[in-house]
Amino acid sequence: MPKGEDSTANFAWDLGSRISEVVGDGVKRGLLSEKWQLFRRLTIDDFRYGPSGSGYKTKQSTATRQVWDPFEIHDFFVSHIEHLPETKKLANSISERYDLQPVQAEYNTKALAMAIIGGTLERMNRKWLNDLIVTFANDLAGSPKKWHVESHIEGIWLEPDEVELSDGTLLRKPTPEDFEREVLADIADIALPFETSCVPGAILESDFLATSDLQRDVRAEQEILALRLFDVGSVYSLITHYTPTSLFAFSFSASTQRGFAPSNQYIIDSERVPSLQDFVKGVRRIIPADRFLLDFGPKDHMTVAIQRYSEALLKPGPPESRLTLAIMGLEALYLKSRERSELSLRLSQRVGKCLACFGFEPLRVFNDVMRSYEIRSTYVHGGFLENDKRSSIEKNLRRILNYLRVSIVIFLQMQNEEGKDAFIALLQHSMLEEKAQEKLNDRLEDLEVQPPIHPQ
Numbered sequence: 020m021p022k023g024e025d026s027t028a029n030f031a032w033d034l035g036s037r038i039s040e041v042v043g044d045g046v047k048r049g050l051l052s053e054k055w056q057l058f059r060r061l062t063i064d065d066f067r068y069g070p071s072g073s074g075y076k077t078k079q080s081t082a083t084r085q086v087w088d089p090f091e092i093h094d095f096f097v098s099h100i101e102h103l104p105e106t107k108k109l110a111n112s113i114s115e116r117y118d119l120q121p122v123q124a125e126y127n128t129k130a131l132a133m134a135i136i137g138g139t140l141e142r143m144n145r146k147w148l149n150d151l152i153v154t155f156a157n158d159l160a161g162s163p164k165k166w167h168v169e170s171h172i173e174g175i176w177l178e179p180d181e182v183e184l185s186d187g188t189l190l191r192k193p194t195p196e197d198f199e200r201e202v203l204a205d206i207a208d209i210a211l212p213f214e215t216s217c218v219p220g221a222i223l224e225s226d227f228l229a230t231s232d233l234q235r236d237v238r239a240e241q242e243i244l245a246l247r248l249f250d251v252g253s254v255y256s257l258i259t260h261y262t263p264t265s266l267f268a269f270s271f272s273a274s275t276q277r278g279f280a281p282s283n284q285y286i287i288d289s290e291r292v293p294s295l296q297d298f299v300k301g302v303r304r305i306i307p308a309d310r311f312l313l314d315f316g317p318k319d320h321m322t323v324a325i326q327r328y329s330e331a332l333l334k335p336g337p338p339e340s341r342l343t344l345a346i347m348g349l350e351a352l353y354l355k356s357r358e359r360s361e362l363s364l365r366l367s368q369r370v371g372k373c374l375a376c377f378g379f380e381p382l383r384v385f386n387d388v389m390r391s392y393e394i395r396s397t398y399v400h401g402g403f404l405e406n407d408k409r410s411s412i413e414k415n416l417r418r419i420l421n422y423l424r425v426s427i428v429i430f431l432q433m434q435n436e437e438g439k440d441a442f443i444a445l446l447q448h449s450m451l452e453e454k455a456q457e458k459l460n461d462r463l464e465d466l467e468v469q470p471p472i473h474p475q
Contacts, residue, residue, distance in 0.1 A: 026112060062195075373446055376460060
């Protein structure tokens with residue numbers, strides 16, 4: 020805690036008390052007043068949700084209500100609050116205690132003062148002021164910020180209304196209220212069309228602390244990647260709303276307009292909820308989302324495998340292109356960096372051997388990978404595939420994606436490249452030695468996070 024932080028909080032309290040008095044007097048004198056404003060509201064009718072069809076109809080209406088004039092509030096701050104002794108004391112304390120330039124300290128003080136003015140006009144209670152000052156002090160100290168992140172995601176459907184994935188994280192069905200909006204009539208023609216969107220497969224809400232923008236983005240990405248690894252689903256965010264508990268950070272939204280439907284989707288029913296909860300809680304801790312987000316950061320077999328898996332699920336293109344990406348993901352996991360011969364055979368054997376420990380038919384896995392590797396080679400070298408084979412490629416693609424999904428969860432727990440190479444050696448020895456097979460079984464049974472196995 021910086022020296023004198025307690026006194027800074029006391030100065031903030033003094034300013035809050037003084038603003039309450041000054042604002043009350045300003046309202047009595049008519050310096051602050053409520054104005055009638057015209058609003059336009061978008062409401063939702065005929066809301067439909069589900070894999071068989073989603074959508075809604077909209078209608079707009081107008082209404083008037085009184086709001087405090089923001090221009091009067093700003094002018095009131097300049098004329099009655101900015102030059103108060105309490106305002107100057109707080110700004111000077113901030114500048115001294117946190118080594119800030121006076122102009123920055125004055126800006127921070129203004130942010131607090133404007134929030135106090137608004138809360139006073141709305142007749143907020145003393146607890147609200149205490150929470151506001153705590154938030155202000157945390158901002159100054161650079162403490163972790165609390166974020167509420169709401170992502171409208173595609174790639175999954177829910178049968179239960181909501182699923183609590185972990186403390187502070189909720190996966191739920193969208194509701195009409197998620198799309199209803201009210202804005203000033205003057206900007207409605209621009210704002211309302213921008214705010215409306217299609218009905219997503221689900222809404223993911225998270226509340227967490229983050230010390231930086233990267234940590235915030237990593238946490239949000241971990242949730243998405245965890246859902247993408249639970250089953251073969253093209254899970255991505257259509258739009259994500261970020262809301263901080265902060266006076267210095269601002270709310271914002273980030274959207275992804277892909278223009279096409281998810282290629283792979285899955286449904287969460289009540290029977291799958293417990294396994295989903297256990298899996299997300301465990302796998303989120305081991306997903307290298309920071310390396311996945313940083314394009315300029317170091318790459319390893321895990322980031323390559325996760326990227327190829329995600330690209331195969333999310334990128335538009337012919338099935339042979341996406342199958343090629345999936346095979347590349349398997350290669351990143353099951354082949355050593357210096358191996359140059361018999362790659363398709365080695366890859367097919369190792370994938371089949373590993374996944375046999377989780378109930379997959381090893382010969383089926385072997386044949387699927389061999390055939391996919393041949394398709395990959397043909398595609399990469401500019402060859403063409405007959406049209407009558409494309410439907411079978413689609414089916415094979417989903418199985419390969421599932422093999423890659425399960426493999427990623429396994430290899431995430433091998434820690435590093437040395438752990439990967441040791442595991443591959445164990446796979447090779449288990450094909451010849453019974454003791455190695457027993458060791459392999461024990462190793463996979465002891466995984467902290469077991470890969471979810473679903474019928475494909």
